[in-house]
Structures are given as C-alpha cells and as structure tokens.
Amino acid sequence: MKEKKTTPITIKDLAKELNLSPSTISRALSDHPKISQATKKLVSDKAEQSGFRLNAIASSFRSKKTKSIGIIAPRIDIDFHSRVISGIEDYAYKSGYHVIIFQSKDSYKMEKEILQNLQNMMVEGMIICLAMETKNFDHLKKLIKTKLPVVFYDRTPETFDTNKITINDFESAFNATEHLIKIGCKNIVHIAGNQSTGIFRARLEGYKAALKSYHLPLRDDHIFVTHSLSYQEGLTCAEKILELNPLPDGVFCANDYTAASVVKVLNKRKINVPEQVAIVGFSDYPIAQIIEPSLTTINDRAVQMGEAAAKMLIQHIQDQDFDIIDHQVITLKTELIVRESSTRKA
Amino acid sequence: MKEKKTTPITIKDLAKELNLSPSTISRALSDHPKISQATKKLVSDKAEQSGFRLNAIASSFRSKKTKSIGIIAPRIDIDFHSRVISGIEDYAYKSGYHVIIFQSKDSYKMEKEILQNLQNMMVEGMIICLAMETKNFDHLKKLIKTKLPVVFYDRTPETFDTNKITINDFESAFNATEHLIKIGCKNIVHIAGNQSTGIFRARLEGYKAALKSYHLPLRDDHIFVTHSLSYQEGLTCAEKILELNPLPDGVFCANDYTAASVVKVLNKRKINVPEQVAIVGFSDYPIAQIIEPSLTTINDRAVQMGEAAAKMLIQHIQDQDFDIIDHQVITLKTELIVRESSTRKA
DNA sequence: TTTTGTTAGGCAAATGTTTGCATTAATTAA
DNA sequence: TTAATTAATGCAAACATTTGCCTAACAAAA
Structure with missing residues (x-):
C-alpha cells in the first residue's frame, strides 16, 4: 500500500543530465549574466520538462535569504487587521516575498513567544501591531538591536523611536468632532477605546481639543471609556447616554462597532439620527x-x-541606502466620509 | 556607521564551550532520551545565557521538516475567510506549526503560481479554498499525486475525491427556506451566488427542494443569480424584487451582505420586515x-x-495511521440563528 | 575473570544550493 | 605569432543541523 517516496530532482541531477556543473545550473536558473543564453535555455527547458523544482530551503540555508516576512497582529478576524494584512500580502507577493502570520491575541506572553519563533525562522523582516497587554518593550528593543528590519503599524511603541506607519489619530478625531460641531452640535459625547493604548488616547485628545478650540465645555460625564470598543460595550454606553440630561446632540465613537450600536439603540428609542443626535464613527x-x-x-x-x-x-x-536611516515614521492621511448619520436637513 | 553583523551563535560554538560534541548539543536541545538530565540542563542553561537560537532553516534543511503549512484563500479581508484562517492559525500554532498565507484573488493563474511557490518552500501540507475562476483541476490533482497532505475547505473540487471540510450547503439552505415556509411565507425569493461554484449551486438546490417538499410553486423569476454576492448586487436585486407582482413575502439570500442590502432597501420603502417580507441570510x-x-x-x-x-x-x-486513508470528508453542522428579520408577531 | 548489557555520548556523513576563485577556450590587440 | 582580454564554465568549500552507527565506560551476570 505504501508508495515509494519519489526523491525530488536536484540541481545535481540536472547537471549530470546536461553535462554541466551544478554551479552552472544554479547560475543559469537565477539568470546570472556570465551564463550564455544558449545554456540558460537548455537548462530551463530541461528543468521544465523534468519537473525540477528548486529546493527553497536549501537555497535559503546557503544564501541566508528566506524571502519571508513575519507578521504579528492581535487577531486576524477583525476587519481592520484583515485589511491591513491583505495589503501587506499583496505588496509582499509582488516583491517576491511571502508572509508568515501569527496572532498574539493581545497577549504579552504570546507576543514574546512569537517573536522568538520568528527570529529562529530567519524571517528577513517583521511587521508588528502591538498586543494590548504589552507595556514592557524590552523584547522589542532587543529585537531592533539585532538590526533586523521591523515596522510597526497602528499600535506602535511610544517609549522609543522606530519605524512606524500610523494615521494621525489626534487630527482625525479632531476633524470628526469638528464636523459634528459644524453641523450644529453643542453637546457632544465620546465613546473612547482602551486608554492604555496610544491611538485611543490620541482620539480622546483630538475630541477634547476640538471642543476646546470651539469654546465648548468639556464634561467628564460625556466621555465613556470602553475596554475593547466591542459591539456589546457600545450598547451599554448607548443606554447610559440616554440617561444624560440634557440628551447630547452628537456622538463621536472611536470605532464603527460602537457607533453602530448607538445608532441601533437610538433607532429603537425613536430618537432621530441625525436630527436629534448626529453620530460619527471611526474606521469605515x-x-x-x-x-x-x-x-x-x-x-x-x-x-x-x-x-x-x-x-x-x-x-x-x-536597499543599501536605507542603512543610514535610523528610523522612519509615515503618517497616512485619513478622510472623513460624510454619510446620513450626520447629514441634517438644511 | 556600519555596524559589524554579529554572527549568530551556533551549535558548534556551544559544543566547543561545553566540551561536548555538536550531536550531543543537538540531542540535548531536542530532549533526546539518550542524553542525561545533567547534560541537558547544562546545555539549555548555556544556550539561554549565551542567547543561542537554533537556526530553523538549517534544521529544516537537514531534517526535511519545515513545520509550516501553506494556505491559499481567495482573499483574507472577507469575514468568512479571515475567520477560517484565524481558526487554522490557532490550531496550527498550538501544534507547533506556522502558516504561510497567500491570496489567489480568485484568479486561476495566481492559484497555480502560488501552488508552485508553496511546493518549492517545502511546506508540510496545504489548506486551500479554490479560486472562483478555477475550472481546470489538473494542477491540484498533480499536487495530490505528490502525496503532500492537502485539505480543501468551503469551495472544494468536485471532479475528484480529496480531503475536504465543508458545511452541508444544501441542507442549510433547505432549513433556511423551510423556516420561512413555516412562519407562513408562500412566495419566497432566492438571491443566489455564482453558479459556477458548487456551494452556491447547492444552496439554490436546497431552496428549490424545500419549496418542492412543501408543494410550493417554483418560479424562475424568483431566483436572482449574482456574480459575487456583493452588497451592491444585493441592492440591485432588492430593487428588482420590489417590481415583482405580487410582492414576495420571504427572501432567502445566499449570504449576509445581500441580505443586509435587501433589509435596507425594504426599510427605505417602508415595507415592514418581517411582517410583510421575512428575510434570511447566510454566514452570520x-x-x-x-x-x-x-x-x-x-x-x-x-x-x-x-x-x-x-x-x-x-x-x-x-500520524502514520493516516497513510491508509485515501481521502476524508468532514461536513460540519450548521445552525439556523433566528433573529428579528423572520420573527413575526403571533 | 569473562561475558553481556546498558548508558551516555562522539564521529562523520549527508542534506542541496550558492559563490569566490580558478580555469579553459575563444577572441582581439600588438 | 604571441600576449592580453573576454566570455563561459568548473571546482570545491561552506552553510548549521541531524542522524545512523560506533565506542567507551561501567555495572551486572555468569
């Protein structure tokens, strides 16, 4: 019953068949300039015809290039992360790299463990979104000291400089809040994310700054801090908002899940959105x-x-030229998308 | 400015320092029974203290075990796939494997290309959801002939037997339709997915079978076949449904995006859901x-x-015992989740 | 004492590719 | 014709680990 494992064809086999040396085969396969076109054709034809495949592991082993990059995301079944990862995979694939993905589940312990694994695997670089639990950055600092290229996205370390891609959360929140003010809201509530995370602090600050700059009073009971901006937490916040007196006329939420919850609860209570209460979310x-x-x-x-x-x-x-760069920060433009929940009849 | 690349510590280095042979270090590290506890402790302490890390590539190269599995999904920024992948990553990680992810973008060409790459990378197995474009299965048959373990999920090959995990789409659709019938619908529309894909054909068949088994007439103009079950297509279908005379009293959609669209359009037209039209989606x-x-x-x-x-x-x-298994099919139980869109007042 | 067995560890080959350097053949300049 | 140059290819080492087989040391059995 047991089939014999067919040993794969190696470069040596090809060499023997074509009366060439392994080195020539190797170079022909990688389009080395010193190999004649004729030989290259010969080799690639033979390779094709014999079903040869280059052993990528052996190749990585020798050349020290794995063509792989590691990703650590909190989880991948969240819209935001699955979209970021999709973008990463796309670009990486086009550039000849493949991605290895891990979920930290927002656990510090997992994050550290995964980091170890990834280094053993000799990935050529890593893209990381910090776990929510992570307060100690020693493991990351140590990683960066090894000179392995690393880029952080979204939730990035704040206590040291490194490569990051983020959006301007402060400004985005400012704009969102300003938008509410401009359509006439005077009494704006904010549903905030976990304040141990920089981006959610920034969104809260942006909200505060907008109120301030329009000379609107800042009320503590207008800020609802959640643990994870879940749909459930949104529902609870919405209930609490309804108890406020007077009823607010605008709500800015730090993500769309909570915003959707608020919309839902207000609809149920026959409170008109946007006329009575206008709502702005975050993330589209x-x-x-x-x-x-x-x-x-x-x-x-x-x-x-x-x-x-x-x-x-x-x-x-x-790129060699990047050796001189100590770290690099890119902040992406965001865009306010105005839809019905904040469009009042003139 | 250029820092000297610190060469990593190898097993040989450890061996030299401890006056042991490389083989002993290797075995100690992998908890081989023939190595004494004392030596193991010695080795692991030294490894720890010196920041040694096992070169996984070299290890894979020699042992022929990469501990990696490849995933090909149409895309990863779709709820369904991101959740499946999350499940895969979870289980794989616990079992000591890591996952390499590719998106075929539903393209046949990409699928073939990725398959090649994955084989070169010597993954130990693959999990695949077919690209929508894929009609020719030769590349997959060839893959399976190599004896590499492969499991398909959701969209699986129909022309040959292989390992698969699916749900019972026929039965699920039957149940969904039956549910509508049982709450009193007599005039049920179906928004179907691309009929070149087996699972969407099965859902359509399940719908038909339910009508038949309750002696309800089957009308061609009650079936709307979409290309990709997108939100947009849902909107168009909903408009067409409104033109039907008489207005249907139930809609079964092959996914939740289109179902949500229908709900939205009916709401706008002040048609009461579920009293006038009840709606059931698919996928939660x-x-x-x-x-x-x-x-x-x-x-x-x-x-x-x-x-x-x-x-x-x-x-x-x-598992050696699995060598005897030619192929294996697992069908998961689904569950009808009844919510407001099909709950009529008694 | 000799034989047998057991335990702990060493030796050296093998894995498939890449790469610096050497070599050969062919061409050009002198 | 010969030296110098160029083009195309070969040689052999190197990469870090694993593993089949061997051995030394010691204990137990005969």
Whole structure:
C-alpha cells in the first residue's frame, strides 16, 4: 500500500543530465549574466520538462535569504487587521516575498513567544501591531538591536523611536468632532477605546481639543471609556447616554462597532439620527454603509497602511541606502466620509 | 556607521564551550532520551545565557521538516475567510506549526503560481479554498499525486475525491427556506451566488427542494443569480424584487451582505420586515446582529472550519495511521440563528 | 575473570544550493 | 605569432543541523 517516496530532482541531477556543473545550473536558473543564453535555455527547458523544482530551503540555508516576512497582529478576524494584512500580502507577493502570520491575541506572553519563533525562522523582516497587554518593550528593543528590519503599524511603541506607519489619530478625531460641531452640535459625547493604548488616547485628545478650540465645555460625564470598543460595550454606553440630561446632540465613537450600536439603540428609542443626535464613527467598516442611517466615519486606510508597511519594510531589507536611516515614521492621511448619520436637513 | 553583523551563535560554538560534541548539543536541545538530565540542563542553561537560537532553516534543511503549512484563500479581508484562517492559525500554532498565507484573488493563474511557490518552500501540507475562476483541476490533482497532505475547505473540487471540510450547503439552505415556509411565507425569493461554484449551486438546490417538499410553486423569476454576492448586487436585486407582482413575502439570500442590502432597501420603502417580507441570510457576519431588524441567518462555522481543516491536515502530516486513508470528508453542522428579520408577531 | 548489557555520548556523513576563485577556450590587440 | 582580454564554465568549500552507527565506560551476570 505504501508508495515509494519519489526523491525530488536536484540541481545535481540536472547537471549530470546536461553535462554541466551544478554551479552552472544554479547560475543559469537565477539568470546570472556570465551564463550564455544558449545554456540558460537548455537548462530551463530541461528543468521544465523534468519537473525540477528548486529546493527553497536549501537555497535559503546557503544564501541566508528566506524571502519571508513575519507578521504579528492581535487577531486576524477583525476587519481592520484583515485589511491591513491583505495589503501587506499583496505588496509582499509582488516583491517576491511571502508572509508568515501569527496572532498574539493581545497577549504579552504570546507576543514574546512569537517573536522568538520568528527570529529562529530567519524571517528577513517583521511587521508588528502591538498586543494590548504589552507595556514592557524590552523584547522589542532587543529585537531592533539585532538590526533586523521591523515596522510597526497602528499600535506602535511610544517609549522609543522606530519605524512606524500610523494615521494621525489626534487630527482625525479632531476633524470628526469638528464636523459634528459644524453641523450644529453643542453637546457632544465620546465613546473612547482602551486608554492604555496610544491611538485611543490620541482620539480622546483630538475630541477634547476640538471642543476646546470651539469654546465648548468639556464634561467628564460625556466621555465613556470602553475596554475593547466591542459591539456589546457600545450598547451599554448607548443606554447610559440616554440617561444624560440634557440628551447630547452628537456622538463621536472611536470605532464603527460602537457607533453602530448607538445608532441601533437610538433607532429603537425613536430618537432621530441625525436630527436629534448626529453620530460619527471611526474606521469605515463594511457595516458603516449598510446600517440605516448610513454612518459618517473616518476612512482609516487599512489596506494602504498594509501596503505602506510592506513597502517600507522591503526597502529596509533590500536597499543599501536605507542603512543610514535610523528610523522612519509615515503618517497616512485619513478622510472623513460624510454619510446620513450626520447629514441634517438644511 | 556600519555596524559589524554579529554572527549568530551556533551549535558548534556551544559544543566547543561545553566540551561536548555538536550531536550531543543537538540531542540535548531536542530532549533526546539518550542524553542525561545533567547534560541537558547544562546545555539549555548555556544556550539561554549565551542567547543561542537554533537556526530553523538549517534544521529544516537537514531534517526535511519545515513545520509550516501553506494556505491559499481567495482573499483574507472577507469575514468568512479571515475567520477560517484565524481558526487554522490557532490550531496550527498550538501544534507547533506556522502558516504561510497567500491570496489567489480568485484568479486561476495566481492559484497555480502560488501552488508552485508553496511546493518549492517545502511546506508540510496545504489548506486551500479554490479560486472562483478555477475550472481546470489538473494542477491540484498533480499536487495530490505528490502525496503532500492537502485539505480543501468551503469551495472544494468536485471532479475528484480529496480531503475536504465543508458545511452541508444544501441542507442549510433547505432549513433556511423551510423556516420561512413555516412562519407562513408562500412566495419566497432566492438571491443566489455564482453558479459556477458548487456551494452556491447547492444552496439554490436546497431552496428549490424545500419549496418542492412543501408543494410550493417554483418560479424562475424568483431566483436572482449574482456574480459575487456583493452588497451592491444585493441592492440591485432588492430593487428588482420590489417590481415583482405580487410582492414576495420571504427572501432567502445566499449570504449576509445581500441580505443586509435587501433589509435596507425594504426599510427605505417602508415595507415592514418581517411582517410583510421575512428575510434570511447566510454566514452570520457581524452585521447580522447590528442591522435593524437583526438578521436571521445560518451560522456557517467559519472558525471551526479552520480548526477542523488544520486538525485534519496535521493528522495526515504526523500520524502514520493516516497513510491508509485515501481521502476524508468532514461536513460540519450548521445552525439556523433566528433573529428579528423572520420573527413575526403571533 | 569473562561475558553481556546498558548508558551516555562522539564521529562523520549527508542534506542541496550558492559563490569566490580558478580555469579553459575563444577572441582581439600588438 | 604571441600576449592580453573576454566570455563561459568548473571546482570545491561552506552553510548549521541531524542522524545512523560506533565506542567507551561501567555495572551486572555468569
């Protein structure tokens, strides 16, 4: 029953068959300039015809180039991350790299463990979004000291300088809040994300700054801090918002899940969105277009963020000129997408 | 400016320092029974203290075990796939494997190309969801002939037998339709997926079978076949449904995006869901809970599908007993989740 | 004492490719 | 004709680890 494992054809086999040396085969296969066109054709034809495949492991072993990059994301079944990763994979594939993906599940322990694995695997670079639990950055600093190219996205280290791709969360939040003010809101609530994470602090600050700059009062009971901006937490916040007196006339949420929850609860209570309460979310998740009324939100450029991260990383891997760069920070433009939830009749 | 590249510590270095042979170090590190506890401790302490890391590439090269599995999905920024992949990664990680991910973008050409790459990389197994374009299965048959363990999920080959994990699309669709019938619908429309794909054909058949088994007439103009079940296509279908005379009293959609579109359009036209038209979707995407009214749908077990695929694959990789198995098919139970869009007042 | 067995570890080959350097053949300049 | 140059290819080492087989040392059995 047991079939004999067919041993794969190697470069040596080809060499023997063609009466050439292994080195010539190797060079012909990688289009080396010192090999004649005739020989190259000979080799590639033979390779094709005999079903030869280059052993990538042996090749990596010898050349020290694995053509692989590691990704650590908190999880991949979240719209934002799956889009970033899609962008990374796209760009990487076009550049001849492949991606190895791990989920930290927002655990510090996992993050450290994965980092170890990835280094053993000799990836040529890494793209990382920090786990929420991560407060100690020693493992990351140590990693960077090894000179392995690393790029962080979205949730990035704050206590030291490194390569990052982010959006301007402060400004985006400012714009979102300003938009509410401009359509006439005077009493604006914010549903905030976990304050141990920089981007959510920045969004809160942006909200505050907008109020301040328009001389609107800042009320503590207008800020609702959640743990993970989940749909569930959004529902609870919405209930609490309804108890506020007077009822706010605008809500800026740090993501679209919570914003959608608020819309839903207000709809149920027959409170008109946007006339009575206008709502702005963050991230432009698919639901933003689908819910009724459709949701004004911030396009957070997830796919582009992935592409930019991959591009930056691969430049650092390949380009000599980048050796001189200590670290690089790219901030992507965001865009306020105005939809029904903040469009009041004139 | 250029820092000297610190050469990594190898097994040989450890051997020299401890006056042991490389083979002993290797065995100690992998907990070989023939090495004494004392030596193991010595070695692992020294390894720890000196920052040694085992070169996984060299190890793979020699042992022919890469501990990696390849995934080919149409895309990863779609809820269903990102959840499946999350399930795969989870299970694989626990079992000591890592995953390399590629997106075929539903292109046949890409699929073939990726397959080549993956084989060169010497992954120990592959998990594949077919590209929509793929009609010719030669590349896959050839792959399977190499004895490399492969598991397909969701969109699986139909012209030959192989390892698969699917749900019972026919039965799920039957149940969904039956549910509509049982709440009193007599005039049910189906929004179908691309009919070149087996699972969408099966869903259509399930719909038809349910009508038949309840002696309801089957009308051609009640079936709307879409290209990719997108939100946009859902909107167009919904408009066409409104032109039907009489207006249908139930809609079964092959996914939640189109279902959400229909809900949205009907809401806009002030047609009451579920009283006038009841709606059932498929897949239990996050939006299903968020839209108003919330959507009755089929839980398609995406995460479990990923876990099951990884489990099956890893068994085939590791377990001698599986050599005797030619192919294996697992069909997961689905679940009808009844929500507001099909709950009529008694 | 000799034989047998056991335990812990060493030797050296093997893995498939790449690459610096050497070599050969062919061409050109002198 | 010969030296110098160029083009095309070969040689052999190197990469870090694993593994089949061998051996030394010691203990137990005969």
